[in-house]
Amino acid sequence: METSRVSDTIWMLRFPVGQAYAIRGSAGWALVDTGSAGFAADILEGLRTLGAHPGDLREIVLTHSHNDHTGSAAALAAATGARVLAGAADAPVIRGGIPETPPVLEDWERPLYDFVACSPALPLAPPCPVDRELSDGDTLDWGEEVRIIHVPGHTAGSIACHLPDSGVLFTGDTVANVGQLMLGVFNVDRKQAEASFRKQAALDVETACFGHGDPLIGGAGQALRKVAFSAPA
Template sequence: MHVFHITPAVWMLCFHVGQAYIARLPDGWALIDTGPPGYAPKILDALRDLGAAPGDLREIVLTHSHVDHTGSAAPLAAATGARVLAGTADADVIRGHRPETPPVLLDWEIPLHASLPPDIHTAVAPPCPVDRELHDGDTLDWGEDVRVLHVPGHTAGGIALHLPTSGVLFTGDTIANDPRPILGVFNVDRRQAIDSFHRQAALDTDTACFGHGAPLTGGAGAALRAAGAGLN
Protein backbone atom coordinates (compact mmCIF):
# COMPACT_ATOMS: atom_id res chain seq x y z
CA MET A 1 0.00 0.00 0.00
CA HIS A 2 1.29 3.48 -0.92
CA VAL A 3 0.28 6.77 0.70
CA PHE A 4 0.19 10.11 -1.13
CA HIS A 5 -0.48 13.59 0.27
CA ILE A 6 -3.17 15.21 -1.91
CA THR A 7 -4.29 18.39 -0.11
CA PRO A 8 -3.30 19.87 3.27
CA ALA A 9 -5.97 17.68 4.91
CA VAL A 10 -6.34 14.67 2.56
CA TRP A 11 -4.12 11.62 1.93
CA MET A 12 -4.71 8.85 -0.64
CA LEU A 13 -4.14 5.18 0.14
CA CYS A 14 -3.43 3.05 -2.95
CA PHE A 15 -4.15 -0.70 -2.86
CA HIS A 16 -3.54 -3.40 -5.44
CA VAL A 17 -7.03 -2.50 -6.71
CA GLY A 18 -8.47 0.94 -6.11
CA GLN A 19 -7.83 3.46 -3.39
CA ALA A 20 -9.22 5.14 -0.29
CA TYR A 21 -8.66 8.48 1.42
CA ILE A 22 -7.83 9.74 4.90
CA ALA A 23 -9.13 13.19 5.86
CA ARG A 24 -7.91 15.16 8.85
CA LEU A 25 -10.68 16.66 11.00
CA PRO A 26 -10.38 19.26 13.76
CA ASP A 27 -10.92 16.54 16.38
CA GLY A 28 -9.68 13.41 14.66
CA TRP A 29 -9.73 11.68 11.29
CA ALA A 30 -12.15 10.25 8.73
CA LEU A 31 -11.63 7.46 6.25
CA ILE A 32 -13.37 7.45 2.88
CA ASP A 33 -13.57 3.80 1.77
CA THR A 34 -11.35 1.02 3.12
CA GLY A 35 -9.98 -1.02 0.23
CA PRO A 36 -10.30 -4.77 -0.28
CA PRO A 37 -10.19 -7.29 2.57
CA GLY A 38 -6.89 -7.57 4.41
CA TYR A 39 -5.80 -3.92 4.41
CA ALA A 40 -6.94 -2.94 7.92
CA PRO A 41 -3.47 -3.35 9.54
CA LYS A 42 -1.79 -1.25 6.85
CA ILE A 43 -4.43 1.47 7.12
CA LEU A 44 -3.93 1.59 10.88
CA ASP A 45 -0.18 1.87 10.26
CA ALA A 46 -0.82 4.78 7.88
CA LEU A 47 -2.89 6.53 10.53
CA ARG A 48 -0.13 6.02 13.09
CA ASP A 49 2.39 7.49 10.65
CA LEU A 50 0.17 10.58 10.51
CA GLY A 51 0.17 10.79 14.30
CA ALA A 52 -3.26 9.22 14.84
CA ALA A 53 -4.11 6.53 17.36
CA PRO A 54 -6.78 4.00 16.32
CA GLY A 55 -9.34 5.73 18.55
CA ASP A 56 -8.77 9.00 16.68
CA LEU A 57 -10.61 7.64 13.64
CA ARG A 58 -14.08 9.13 14.02
CA GLU A 59 -15.88 8.06 10.83
CA ILE A 60 -15.59 5.55 8.03
CA VAL A 61 -17.63 6.71 5.04
CA LEU A 62 -18.27 4.09 2.38
CA THR A 63 -19.03 5.53 -1.05
CA HIS A 64 -20.66 2.29 -2.19
CA SER A 65 -20.96 -1.39 -1.40
CA HIS A 66 -18.36 -3.04 -3.68
CA VAL A 67 -15.81 -5.24 -1.96
CA ASP A 68 -12.78 -3.25 -3.14
CA HIS A 69 -14.15 -0.32 -1.11
CA THR A 70 -15.76 -2.06 1.87
CA GLY A 71 -13.55 -5.12 2.34
CA SER A 72 -11.62 -3.78 5.34
CA ALA A 73 -14.45 -1.78 6.91
CA ALA A 74 -15.54 -4.31 9.54
CA PRO A 75 -12.10 -4.92 11.12
CA LEU A 76 -11.31 -1.20 11.02
CA ALA A 77 -14.57 -0.32 12.74
CA ALA A 78 -13.90 -2.97 15.38
CA ALA A 79 -10.33 -1.79 15.95
CA THR A 80 -11.10 1.93 16.15
CA GLY A 81 -14.69 2.33 17.32
CA ALA A 82 -15.32 4.59 14.31
CA ARG A 83 -18.89 5.05 13.11
CA VAL A 84 -19.61 3.59 9.67
CA LEU A 85 -21.69 5.69 7.27
CA ALA A 86 -23.04 4.64 3.87
CA GLY A 87 -25.79 5.42 1.40
CA THR A 88 -29.12 4.03 2.48
CA ALA A 89 -29.69 1.91 -0.65
CA ASP A 90 -26.33 0.14 -0.21
CA ALA A 91 -26.44 -0.21 3.57
CA ASP A 92 -28.02 -3.66 3.70
CA VAL A 93 -25.45 -5.04 1.25
CA ILE A 94 -22.67 -3.74 3.50
CA ARG A 95 -24.40 -5.25 6.54
CA GLY A 96 -24.53 -8.61 4.74
CA HIS A 97 -28.34 -8.66 4.70
CA ARG A 98 -28.65 -8.95 0.91
CA PRO A 99 -26.34 -9.77 -2.01
CA GLU A 100 -24.66 -7.28 -4.30
CA THR A 101 -26.55 -6.46 -7.50
CA PRO A 102 -24.33 -7.53 -10.42
CA PRO A 103 -23.36 -4.91 -13.00
CA VAL A 104 -24.80 -4.77 -16.49
CA LEU A 105 -21.60 -5.08 -18.52
CA LEU A 106 -21.17 -3.47 -21.91
CA ASP A 107 -19.47 -5.66 -24.51
CA TRP A 108 -16.12 -3.89 -24.10
CA GLU A 109 -16.35 -4.17 -20.29
CA ILE A 110 -16.58 -7.98 -20.30
CA PRO A 111 -12.85 -8.66 -20.88
CA LEU A 112 -11.93 -5.78 -18.57
CA HIS A 113 -14.06 -7.26 -15.80
CA ALA A 114 -12.57 -10.71 -16.41
CA SER A 115 -9.05 -9.26 -16.11
CA LEU A 116 -9.53 -8.11 -12.51
CA PRO A 117 -7.26 -9.87 -9.99
CA PRO A 118 -8.70 -13.28 -9.04
CA ASP A 119 -8.99 -12.29 -5.37
CA ILE A 120 -11.32 -9.43 -6.28
CA HIS A 121 -13.63 -11.82 -8.15
CA THR A 122 -13.79 -14.16 -5.16
CA ALA A 123 -13.49 -11.70 -2.26
CA VAL A 124 -16.40 -11.22 0.10
CA ALA A 125 -16.41 -8.30 2.50
CA PRO A 126 -17.11 -9.30 6.11
CA PRO A 127 -20.53 -7.95 7.13
CA CYS A 128 -20.12 -4.53 8.67
CA PRO A 129 -22.60 -2.57 10.80
CA VAL A 130 -23.74 0.71 9.27
CA ASP A 131 -24.31 3.22 12.05
CA ARG A 132 -25.77 5.98 9.90
CA GLU A 133 -27.53 5.69 6.56
CA LEU A 134 -26.86 8.71 4.38
CA HIS A 135 -29.36 10.41 2.09
CA ASP A 136 -29.07 13.06 -0.57
CA GLY A 137 -28.66 16.47 1.05
CA ASP A 138 -27.31 15.20 4.36
CA THR A 139 -24.30 17.02 5.80
CA LEU A 140 -21.33 15.92 7.85
CA ASP A 141 -19.28 18.22 10.07
CA TRP A 142 -15.57 17.85 9.35
CA GLY A 143 -14.72 21.35 10.49
CA GLU A 144 -16.43 22.46 7.29
CA ASP A 145 -19.71 21.21 5.91
CA VAL A 146 -19.50 18.04 3.86
CA ARG A 147 -22.47 17.65 1.54
CA VAL A 148 -23.70 14.17 0.70
CA LEU A 149 -24.90 13.52 -2.84
CA HIS A 150 -26.85 10.41 -3.78
CA VAL A 151 -25.16 9.34 -7.04
CA PRO A 152 -26.74 6.06 -8.15
CA GLY A 153 -25.83 4.09 -11.24
CA HIS A 154 -22.61 2.35 -10.28
CA THR A 155 -24.57 0.87 -7.40
CA ALA A 156 -28.05 1.72 -6.20
CA GLY A 157 -26.86 3.59 -3.12
CA GLY A 158 -23.63 5.22 -4.21
CA ILE A 159 -22.74 8.54 -2.60
CA ALA A 160 -20.30 11.34 -3.33
CA LEU A 161 -18.95 13.81 -0.78
CA HIS A 162 -18.51 17.48 -1.67
CA LEU A 163 -16.63 19.95 0.52
CA PRO A 164 -17.59 23.34 -0.97
CA THR A 165 -15.28 25.43 1.19
CA SER A 166 -12.10 23.54 0.29
CA GLY A 167 -13.37 22.54 -3.16
CA VAL A 168 -12.79 18.81 -2.69
CA LEU A 169 -15.00 16.10 -4.21
CA PHE A 170 -14.87 12.39 -3.41
CA THR A 171 -16.59 10.57 -6.29
CA GLY A 172 -16.32 6.92 -5.34
CA ASP A 173 -16.54 4.87 -8.54
CA THR A 174 -19.09 7.02 -10.37
CA ILE A 175 -16.15 8.78 -12.05
CA ALA A 176 -12.66 7.40 -12.70
CA ASN A 177 -9.47 8.93 -14.09
CA ASP A 178 -7.70 7.02 -16.87
CA PRO A 179 -5.75 9.32 -17.48
CA ARG A 180 -8.61 11.78 -18.04
CA PRO A 181 -11.95 11.67 -16.22
CA ILE A 182 -14.27 8.98 -17.54
CA LEU A 183 -17.56 7.45 -16.48
CA GLY A 184 -16.89 4.68 -14.00
CA VAL A 185 -17.20 1.15 -15.37
CA PHE A 186 -19.25 -1.88 -14.29
CA ASN A 187 -22.48 0.00 -13.59
CA VAL A 188 -25.86 -1.41 -12.61
CA ASP A 189 -27.65 1.42 -14.49
CA ARG A 190 -25.65 3.35 -17.10
CA ARG A 191 -28.26 6.09 -17.54
CA GLN A 192 -28.28 6.81 -13.82
CA ALA A 193 -24.48 6.72 -13.76
CA ILE A 194 -24.28 9.33 -16.53
CA ASP A 195 -26.74 11.57 -14.70
CA SER A 196 -24.62 11.19 -11.55
CA PHE A 197 -21.50 12.12 -13.51
CA HIS A 198 -23.12 15.32 -14.78
CA ARG A 199 -24.41 16.24 -11.33
CA GLN A 200 -20.92 16.05 -9.86
CA ALA A 201 -19.34 17.84 -12.82
CA ALA A 202 -21.62 20.82 -12.21
CA LEU A 203 -20.15 21.40 -8.74
CA ASP A 204 -17.55 24.03 -7.91
CA THR A 205 -14.62 21.65 -7.44
CA ASP A 206 -10.89 22.23 -7.35
CA THR A 207 -9.73 18.72 -6.34
CA ALA A 208 -11.47 15.50 -7.38
CA CYS A 209 -10.60 12.26 -5.58
CA PHE A 210 -11.66 9.11 -7.42
CA GLY A 211 -12.04 5.48 -6.44
CA HIS A 212 -9.74 4.53 -9.32
CA GLY A 213 -7.15 6.76 -10.92
CA ALA A 214 -5.02 9.69 -9.83
CA PRO A 215 -6.78 12.65 -8.23
CA LEU A 216 -7.19 15.87 -10.17
CA THR A 217 -5.69 18.78 -8.25
CA GLY A 218 -6.54 22.20 -9.64
CA GLY A 219 -9.47 22.99 -11.92
CA ALA A 220 -11.14 19.61 -11.42
CA GLY A 221 -14.66 20.91 -12.02
CA ALA A 222 -13.79 22.25 -15.47
CA ALA A 223 -12.07 18.97 -16.34
CA LEU A 224 -15.12 16.97 -15.26
CA ARG A 225 -17.45 19.19 -17.29
CA ALA A 226 -15.25 18.83 -20.38
CA ALA A 227 -15.17 15.05 -19.96
CA GLY A 228 -18.92 14.88 -19.45
CA ALA A 229 -19.69 16.84 -22.62
CA GLY A 230 -19.54 13.66 -24.69
CA LEU A 231 -21.64 11.53 -22.34
CA ASN A 232 -25.25 10.87 -23.26
Protein backbone atom coordinates in the same frame (compact mmCIF):
# COMPACT_ATOMS: atom_id res chain seq x y z
CA MET B 1 -0.23 0.20 0.56
CA GLU B 2 1.16 3.51 -0.69
CA THR B 3 0.33 6.81 1.02
CA SER B 4 0.50 10.13 -0.81
CA ARG B 5 -0.60 13.64 0.11
CA VAL B 6 -3.46 15.29 -1.77
CA SER B 7 -3.74 18.46 0.33
CA ASP B 8 -2.87 19.78 3.78
CA THR B 9 -5.62 17.63 5.29
CA ILE B 10 -6.17 14.77 2.79
CA TRP B 11 -4.04 11.71 2.03
CA MET B 12 -4.64 8.99 -0.55
CA LEU B 13 -4.11 5.37 0.50
CA ARG B 14 -3.48 3.32 -2.64
CA PHE B 15 -4.02 -0.45 -2.72
CA PRO B 16 -3.33 -3.03 -5.43
CA VAL B 17 -6.90 -2.34 -6.59
CA GLY B 18 -8.37 1.08 -5.90
CA GLN B 19 -7.77 3.54 -3.11
CA ALA B 20 -9.17 5.21 0.01
CA TYR B 21 -8.69 8.66 1.50
CA ALA B 22 -7.80 9.77 5.03
CA ILE B 23 -9.03 13.21 6.05
CA ARG B 24 -7.79 15.10 9.12
CA GLY B 25 -10.45 17.27 10.71
CA SER B 26 -10.51 19.49 13.77
CA ALA B 27 -12.27 16.80 15.84
CA GLY B 28 -10.49 13.71 14.52
CA TRP B 29 -10.01 11.72 11.35
CA ALA B 30 -12.33 10.31 8.70
CA LEU B 31 -11.85 7.70 6.01
CA VAL B 32 -13.56 7.61 2.65
CA ASP B 33 -13.61 3.91 1.74
CA THR B 34 -11.32 1.20 3.11
CA GLY B 35 -9.93 -0.89 0.28
CA SER B 36 -10.51 -4.62 0.06
CA ALA B 37 -10.40 -7.07 2.96
CA GLY B 38 -7.06 -7.54 4.69
CA PHE B 39 -5.81 -3.94 4.69
CA ALA B 40 -7.01 -2.77 8.11
CA ALA B 41 -3.57 -3.14 9.72
CA ASP B 42 -1.91 -1.29 6.84
CA ILE B 43 -4.42 1.54 7.08
CA LEU B 44 -3.93 1.85 10.85
CA GLU B 45 -0.17 1.91 10.39
CA GLY B 46 -0.55 4.52 7.66
CA LEU B 47 -2.64 6.66 10.00
CA ARG B 48 -0.01 6.30 12.72
CA THR B 49 2.63 7.67 10.38
CA LEU B 50 0.36 10.69 9.92
CA GLY B 51 0.10 11.16 13.68
CA ALA B 52 -3.30 9.52 14.20
CA HIS B 53 -3.99 6.92 16.90
CA PRO B 54 -6.72 4.30 16.27
CA GLY B 55 -9.16 6.15 18.53
CA ASP B 56 -8.71 9.30 16.44
CA LEU B 57 -10.61 7.70 13.55
CA ARG B 58 -14.18 8.89 14.05
CA GLU B 59 -16.01 8.10 10.80
CA ILE B 60 -15.69 5.68 7.90
CA VAL B 61 -17.76 6.77 4.90
CA LEU B 62 -18.31 4.07 2.27
CA THR B 63 -19.09 5.51 -1.14
CA HIS B 64 -20.72 2.28 -2.27
CA SER B 65 -21.02 -1.41 -1.51
CA HIS B 66 -18.36 -3.00 -3.73
CA ASN B 67 -15.83 -5.14 -1.89
CA ASP B 68 -12.78 -3.16 -3.05
CA HIS B 69 -14.20 -0.23 -1.05
CA THR B 70 -15.84 -1.94 1.93
CA GLY B 71 -13.58 -4.93 2.55
CA SER B 72 -11.61 -3.58 5.52
CA ALA B 73 -14.44 -1.53 7.04
CA ALA B 74 -15.59 -4.08 9.63
CA ALA B 75 -12.06 -4.69 10.93
CA LEU B 76 -11.32 -0.96 11.10
CA ALA B 77 -14.57 -0.21 12.91
CA ALA B 78 -13.85 -2.94 15.45
CA ALA B 79 -10.28 -1.72 16.01
CA THR B 80 -11.09 1.98 16.32
CA GLY B 81 -14.71 2.38 17.36
CA ALA B 82 -15.32 4.54 14.29
CA ARG B 83 -18.87 4.88 13.01
CA VAL B 84 -19.57 3.46 9.56
CA LEU B 85 -21.74 5.52 7.21
CA ALA B 86 -23.05 4.53 3.78
CA GLY B 87 -25.77 5.32 1.28
CA ALA B 88 -29.16 4.04 2.38
CA ALA B 89 -29.72 1.82 -0.65
CA ASP B 90 -26.30 0.14 -0.30
CA ALA B 91 -26.39 -0.33 3.47
CA PRO B 92 -28.23 -3.70 3.35
CA VAL B 93 -25.55 -5.09 1.01
CA ILE B 94 -22.73 -3.83 3.25
CA ARG B 95 -24.41 -5.39 6.28
CA GLY B 96 -24.56 -8.70 4.43
CA GLY B 97 -28.34 -8.84 4.38
CA ILE B 98 -28.83 -8.91 0.61
CA PRO B 99 -26.54 -9.80 -2.32
CA GLU B 100 -24.80 -7.26 -4.51
CA THR B 101 -26.74 -6.36 -7.66
CA PRO B 102 -24.61 -7.39 -10.65
CA PRO B 103 -23.64 -4.71 -13.18
CA VAL B 104 -25.12 -4.42 -16.64
CA LEU B 105 -21.96 -4.64 -18.70
CA GLU B 106 -21.09 -3.00 -21.98
CA ASP B 107 -19.49 -5.47 -24.41
CA TRP B 108 -16.06 -3.87 -23.96
CA GLU B 109 -16.34 -4.12 -20.15
CA ARG B 110 -16.94 -7.87 -20.01
CA PRO B 111 -13.32 -9.13 -20.37
CA LEU B 112 -12.15 -6.60 -17.78
CA TYR B 113 -14.96 -7.54 -15.40
CA ASP B 114 -14.23 -11.26 -15.76
CA PHE B 115 -10.56 -10.61 -14.98
CA VAL B 116 -11.30 -8.42 -11.95
CA ALA B 117 -13.97 -10.75 -10.59
CA CYS B 118 -11.47 -13.60 -10.44
CA SER B 119 -8.65 -11.55 -8.93
CA PRO B 120 -7.22 -12.86 -5.63
CA ALA B 121 -6.64 -9.20 -4.72
CA LEU B 122 -10.41 -8.79 -4.30
CA PRO B 123 -11.66 -11.22 -1.64
CA LEU B 124 -15.26 -11.03 -0.50
CA ALA B 125 -15.94 -8.30 2.03
CA PRO B 126 -17.04 -9.44 5.50
CA PRO B 127 -20.42 -8.05 6.57
CA CYS B 128 -20.03 -4.69 8.29
CA PRO B 129 -22.48 -2.83 10.53
CA VAL B 130 -23.66 0.50 9.14
CA ASP B 131 -24.30 3.01 11.91
CA ARG B 132 -25.88 5.70 9.75
CA GLU B 133 -27.62 5.49 6.40
CA LEU B 134 -26.96 8.57 4.29
CA SER B 135 -29.33 10.30 1.88
CA ASP B 136 -28.96 13.13 -0.60
CA GLY B 137 -28.50 16.44 1.22
CA ASP B 138 -27.27 14.99 4.51
CA THR B 139 -24.30 16.76 6.05
CA LEU B 140 -21.28 15.68 8.11
CA ASP B 141 -18.77 17.71 10.08
CA TRP B 142 -15.08 17.10 9.39
CA GLY B 143 -14.04 20.52 10.66
CA GLU B 144 -15.86 21.86 7.61
CA GLU B 145 -19.23 20.88 6.24
CA VAL B 146 -19.43 17.77 4.10
CA ARG B 147 -22.48 17.47 1.85
CA ILE B 148 -23.66 14.03 0.82
CA ILE B 149 -24.76 13.65 -2.79
CA HIS B 150 -26.77 10.63 -3.91
CA VAL B 151 -25.18 9.53 -7.20
CA PRO B 152 -26.89 6.26 -8.22
CA GLY B 153 -25.99 4.25 -11.25
CA HIS B 154 -22.74 2.57 -10.32
CA THR B 155 -24.70 1.01 -7.47
CA ALA B 156 -28.17 1.94 -6.28
CA GLY B 157 -26.85 3.68 -3.16
CA SER B 158 -23.63 5.27 -4.40
CA ILE B 159 -22.79 8.56 -2.71
CA ALA B 160 -20.27 11.35 -3.26
CA CYS B 161 -18.87 13.66 -0.58
CA HIS B 162 -18.60 17.36 -1.40
CA LEU B 163 -16.64 19.81 0.76
CA PRO B 164 -17.80 23.15 -0.67
CA ASP B 165 -15.57 25.37 1.47
CA SER B 166 -12.36 23.72 0.27
CA GLY B 167 -13.71 22.72 -3.15
CA VAL B 168 -13.06 18.98 -2.73
CA LEU B 169 -15.17 16.16 -4.15
CA PHE B 170 -14.89 12.42 -3.40
CA THR B 171 -16.64 10.62 -6.27
CA GLY B 172 -16.28 6.96 -5.34
CA ASP B 173 -16.51 4.92 -8.53
CA THR B 174 -19.01 7.11 -10.36
CA VAL B 175 -16.03 8.80 -12.05
CA ALA B 176 -12.60 7.32 -12.75
CA ASN B 177 -9.28 8.79 -13.86
CA VAL B 178 -7.42 5.76 -15.17
CA GLY B 179 -5.58 6.82 -18.31
CA GLN B 180 -8.32 9.35 -18.94
CA LEU B 181 -11.13 11.04 -17.04
CA MET B 182 -14.23 8.94 -17.65
CA LEU B 183 -17.44 7.48 -16.34
CA GLY B 184 -16.73 4.66 -13.91
CA VAL B 185 -17.12 1.11 -15.20
CA PHE B 186 -19.35 -1.80 -14.13
CA ASN B 187 -22.56 0.16 -13.56
CA VAL B 188 -25.96 -1.28 -12.63
CA ASP B 189 -27.64 1.52 -14.62
CA ARG B 190 -25.47 3.38 -17.11
CA LYS B 191 -28.00 6.15 -17.80
CA GLN B 192 -28.30 6.86 -14.09
CA ALA B 193 -24.53 6.80 -13.78
CA GLU B 194 -24.18 9.34 -16.61
CA ALA B 195 -26.69 11.63 -14.88
CA SER B 196 -24.75 11.26 -11.63
CA PHE B 197 -21.54 12.21 -13.44
CA ARG B 198 -23.22 15.39 -14.72
CA LYS B 199 -24.62 16.15 -11.26
CA GLN B 200 -21.10 16.13 -9.81
CA ALA B 201 -19.60 17.99 -12.76
CA ALA B 202 -21.99 20.89 -12.08
CA LEU B 203 -20.44 21.46 -8.65
CA ASP B 204 -17.82 24.09 -7.92
CA VAL B 205 -14.77 21.94 -7.15
CA GLU B 206 -11.03 22.37 -7.46
CA THR B 207 -9.93 18.89 -6.31
CA ALA B 208 -11.59 15.60 -7.25
CA CYS B 209 -10.64 12.33 -5.57
CA PHE B 210 -11.67 9.11 -7.32
CA GLY B 211 -12.00 5.48 -6.32
CA HIS B 212 -9.63 4.56 -9.15
CA GLY B 213 -6.96 6.78 -10.66
CA ASP B 214 -5.01 9.84 -9.62
CA PRO B 215 -6.82 12.79 -8.03
CA LEU B 216 -7.26 15.96 -10.05
CA ILE B 217 -5.73 18.81 -8.05
CA GLY B 218 -6.67 22.23 -9.42
CA GLY B 219 -9.35 22.87 -12.02
CA ALA B 220 -11.17 19.61 -11.36
CA GLY B 221 -14.64 21.04 -11.95
CA GLN B 222 -13.70 22.34 -15.38
CA ALA B 223 -12.18 18.97 -16.30
CA LEU B 224 -15.29 17.11 -15.12
CA ARG B 225 -17.59 19.40 -17.09
CA LYS B 226 -15.54 19.00 -20.26
CA VAL B 227 -16.13 15.25 -20.14
CA ALA B 228 -19.66 15.25 -18.74
CA PHE B 229 -21.26 17.88 -20.97
CA SER B 230 -19.26 17.97 -24.21
CA ALA B 231 -19.49 14.28 -25.08
CA PRO B 232 -21.11 11.07 -23.82
CA ALA B 233 -19.54 10.24 -20.42
